Amino acid sequence: xxxxxxxxxxxxxxxxxxxxxxxxxxxxxxxxxxxxxxxxxxxxxxxxxxxxxxxxxxxxxxxxxxxxxxxxxxxxxxxxxxxxxxxxxxxxxxxxxxxxxxxxxxxxxxxxxxxxxxxxxxxxxxxxxxxxxxxxxxxxxxxxxxxxxxxxxxxxxxxxxxxxxxxx
Amino acid sequence: xxxxxxxxxxxxxxxxxxxxxxxxxxxxxxxxxxxxxxxxxxxxxxxxxxxxxxxxxxxxxxxxxxxxxxxxxxxxxxxxxxxxxxxxxxxxxxxxxxxxxxxxxxxxxxxxxxxxxxxxxxxxxxxxxxxxxxxxxxxxxxxxxxxxxxxxxxxxxxxxxxxxxxxxxxxxxxxxxxxxxxxx
Numbered sequence: 381x382x383x384x385x386x387x388x389x390x391x392x393x394x395x396x397x398x399x400x401x402x403x404x405x406x407x408x409x410x411x412x413x414x415x416x417x418x419x420x421x422x423x424x425x426x427x428x429x430x431x432x433x434x435x436x437x438x439x440x441x442x443x444x445x446x447x448x449x450x451x452x453x454x455x456x457x458x459x460x461x462x463x464x465x466x467x468x469x470x471x472x473x474x475x476x477x478x479x480x481x482x483x484x485x486x487x488x489x490x491x492x493x494x495x496x497x498x499x500x501x502x503x504x505x506x507x508x509x510x511x512x513x514x515x516x517x518x519x520x521x522x523x524x525x526x527x528x529x530x531x532x533x534x535x536x537x538x539x540x541x542x543x544x545x546x547x548x
Numbered sequence: 549x550x551x552x553x554x555x556x557x558x559x560x561x562x563x564x565x566x567x568x569x570x571x572x573x574x575x576x577x578x579x580x581x582x583x584x585x586x587x588x589x590x591x592x593x594x595x596x597x598x599x600x601x602x603x604x605x606x607x608x609x610x611x612x613x614x615x616x617x618x619x620x621x622x623x624x625x626x627x628x629x630x631x632x633x634x635x636x637x638x639x640x641x642x643x644x645x646x647x648x649x650x651x652x653x654x655x656x657x658x659x660x661x662x663x664x665x666x667x668x669x670x671x672x673x674x675x676x677x678x679x680x681x682x683x684x685x686x687x688x689x690x691x692x693x694x695x696x697x698x699x700x701x702x703x704x705x706x707x708x709x710x711x712x713x714x715x716x717x718x719x720x721x722x723x724x725x726x727x728x729x730x731x732x
Contacts, residue, residue: 398607421606423634425599426626433596434630437568437603437612440588440727445603463592464600468723 383513383542384409387475391446392419394523396473398438400424400431401448404477406542411448428453429460432472439470444527446473451480451496451536452489461503465532473526478509478536483544500534507534510541549682551644552577552710554703555615557686561693562587566730568601568614572651574644576712578615585729589715589722595624598641602631605639608730611693612638618645618659625668628700632673635698641669642689643700648707666702674700682706 381389387410391399398421401411415422421443425431428449435445453476465472479486480493500507506529508522509515519535526533539545549557551574559582568588569575575589590597598621601614621627621643631641647660659665666679676697680688682705692699715722 398603423606423630425630427624429593429596430599430624430626430630433593433599433624433627434603434606436596437600437605438607439603440600440723440730441604441607442731443607460593460596464590464596467592468719470723 382409383516384413386516387519388413388417388420390519390523392417393520394444394527396444396446396523397421398423398435398443398445399448400434400445402426402428402431402450402453404448404450405545406477406479406537406539407448407475410475414448427456429457432457432460432465435472436464436468436470439472444471446475448475450477452492454496454499455492458499458503461505461532466503469530470532471527471530472532473523474532474534476534476536478538481538481540483539485545496536505532505534507536510535510537513541515541550706550708550710551646551650552581552712554644554682554685554705555581558689561686561689562613565693566604566610566612568597568604568612570597570616570620573709573712574615574617574650576715577710579715580710580712585725588726589717591715591719591722595620598627598631599624601641602627602634602639604730605636606634609638610730611640613640613642616641616643617650618643618647618665619649619657621665622657622659622663628669628672628674631700632669632675635674637696637698639698640689640692641700643702644705645702646705646707650707650709654707654709660707666700669700669702676700677702679704
């Protein structure tokens with residue numbers, strides 16, 4: 381089974397049926413898989429804070445949401461995470477492409493990578509880092525944990541997890 | 549008319565519907581005029597009233613009305629293409645366009661100058677877009693509800709705020725009673 385299929389299988393098994401995405405090369409296969417599943421309503425958003433608003437509404441409407449985005453978006457969603465998701469106590473699994481880690485070819489990505497964990501830590505957001513493919517075995521438990529405690533939870537997936545960036 | 553006068557006029561229509569209300573003075577006004585469990589008050593997060601209401605409309609079948617402002621829509625313009633490309637029949641985005649940032653001291657917005665939000669909504673792909681004058685809001689809102697079509701309403705009105713108390717209800721209480729109203 382591909383890792384993309386495994387991730388989306390775990391989402392479906394945990395009744396996640398509303399997924400918003402902002403494009404990412406590493407997560408492209410997951411996004412494609414999300415789009416293909418009948419059990420999931422997929423709605424691309426233009427910016428991650430907009431997507432978190434959609435997820436908040438969907439959850440209040442009775443659906444379990446998730447957002448798929450890049451770690452750079454942590455920089456643009458701090459206010460939304462604090463004043464919407466956390467303030468109203470809402471669950472939100474965030475499957476995040478962790479750009480700027482080992483094997484990264486684009487220097488600028490490192491600039492947000494060095495702040496990513498510090499910001500998540502400052503926000504008291506439970507954070508899991510997938511570095512090896514077997515780390516994804518915990519995804520099912522992480523999703524159950526997220527909907528148990530009604531918090532945003534970050535799942536950082538780095539380049540090593542995805543097998544690098546291709547021709548390097 | 550100013551926003552609070554419009555809200556007073558449409559309160560009897562809003563009472564039976566799920567309403568997601570914009571941050572700041574709009575929520576304070578609606579809360580003071582006619583607090584209902586079917587109202588979700590935003591206490592922070594400027595710009596996301598349209599997105600929260602839209603997510604809610606997509607997730608269940610009841611009608612959802614987002615009461616937004618021109619300044620807030622301008623801060624989250626990406627919402628218009630998302631709505632325009634995915635509009636369900638149970639969503640109304642009502643943008644109360646008074647051409648100013650009411651909660652921060654009535655500084656002018658670009659919507660009060662050369663920017664036309666109704667035209668932007670149309671250009672973003674929204675099919676049913678109407679611009680309404682403040683005095684016609686109640687009648688037009690009822691028409692839109694009766695039409696059963698997802699619609700963006702831009703309500704042109706005067707700048708100004710009513711003096712209302714800050715909402716002190718806990719956010720989790722607001723959210724919990726709203727979710728019970730959604731599920732009932």
